[in-house]
Amino acid sequence: MKEGYELVYKRPATLLDTRMHYCPGCFHSTLHKLIMEVVEEMGIQNDIIGVSPVGCSVFAYDYMDIDFQQAAHGRACAVATGIKRTLPEKFVFTYQGDGDLAAIGTAETLHACNRGEKFSIFFVNNAIYGMTGGQMAPTTLEGQKTTTSPYGRDPKHVGYPLKMAEIVSQLPGVAYCERVVLDTPANVRKAKKSVRKCFEIQQKKLGMTFLEVVSNCPSGWKTAPVKTLDFVKDNMLQYYPLGVKKDVTAEQN
Ligand SMILES: Cc1ncc(C[n+]2csc(CCOP(=O)(O)OP(=O)(O)O)c2C)c(N)n1
Ligand code: SF4
Numbered sequence: 140m141k142e143g144y145e146l147v148y149k150r151p152a153t154l155l156d157t158r159m160h161y162c163p164g165c166f167h168s169t170l171h172k173l174i175m176e177v178v179e180e181m182g183i184q185n186d187i188i189g190v191s192p193v194g195c196s197v198f199a200y201d202y203m204d205i206d207f208q209q210a211a212h213g214r215a216c217a218v219a220t221g222i223k224r225t226l227p228e229k230f231v232f233t234y235q236g237d238g239d240l241a242a243i244g245t246a247e248t249l250h251a252c253n254r255g256e257k258f259s260i261f262f263v264n265n266a267i268y269g270m271t272g273g274q275m276a277p278t279t280l281e282g283q284k285t286t287t288s289p290y291g292r293d294p295k296h297v298g299y300p301l302k303m304a305e306i307v308s309q310l311p312g313v314a315y316c317e318r319v320v321l322d323t324p325a326n327v328r329k330a331k332k333s334v335r336k337c338f339e340i341q342q343k344k345l346g347m348t349f350l351e352v353v354s355n356c357p358s359g360w361k362t363a364p365v366k367t368l369d370f371v372k373d374n375m376l377q378y379y380p381l382g383v384k385k386d387v388t389a390e391q392n
């Protein structure tokens with residue numbers, strides 16, 4: 140580095156130096172980096188296995204320099220269950236969108252949480268099916284327009300948006316559950332601590348660790364990346380409040 144300069148920002152060595160396919164401003168890339176920073180800092184690069192979904196993050200294995208297994212749409216929690224039970228000393232996590240986790244994969248998610256499987260779930264809630272072109276997801280907000288709800292989501296016909304963090308935190312198998320967001324540098328730093336907490340609790344084998352990450356989708360929401368930050372703050376966070384929903388380690392203290 141040039142003399143007189145101080146390095147304040149760098150790519151973790153665990154994140155491959157590959158061009159990502161994510162749209163500009165998409166939070167998926169931020170979350171990839173956070174998870175890989177924590178993996179590097181905890182020194183667990185050779186002891187962790189990720190399970191990628193079907194959705195925009197289908198190619199997570201191309202970016203994170205760790206072992207990976209790709210699962211069919213919605214089946215990540217079932218695949219992760221098999222991996223964690225076979226290799227209980229490895230850290231295991233799934234990385235899933237709302238279509239993957241809360242629509243086609245609802246049963247796998249709830250039952251894995253209810254069984255108290257000892258892996259971590261990183262749940263990217265961007266209120267839409269990003270990869271397939273912006274269809275309504277189980278987490279699409281009331282009144283929100285998507286390609287399959289052009290007049291806005293109407294709960295009378297399709298029900299209300301699912302609050303997954305609140306739902307899974309009710310299950311006895313869940314040890315830790317929190318909702319975070321990646322809209323500001325401060326919130327990104329907070330989210331990183333929560334990612335680390337998931338892995339630390341996983342290490343203690345206390346049960347499922349679930350992190351819902353309120354996200355954006357500039358392409359699916361059909362708006363400029365910077366404008367998605369307003370929608371996240373003014374709409375998403377009103378319906379999906381941030382915070383720890385459950386922490387058995389706090390209850391133990
Ligand atoms: C069994 C099956 N059904 C449907 C699809 C089509 N499909 C691919 S990705 C996707 C939704 C992705 O949305 P989400 O999980 O929210 O992730 P995002 O792309 O928003 O990150 C769907 C329905 C598929 N690939 N396989
Ligand atoms: S479609 Fe949406 S979720 Fe997918 S990469 Fe683009 S902005 Fe991100």
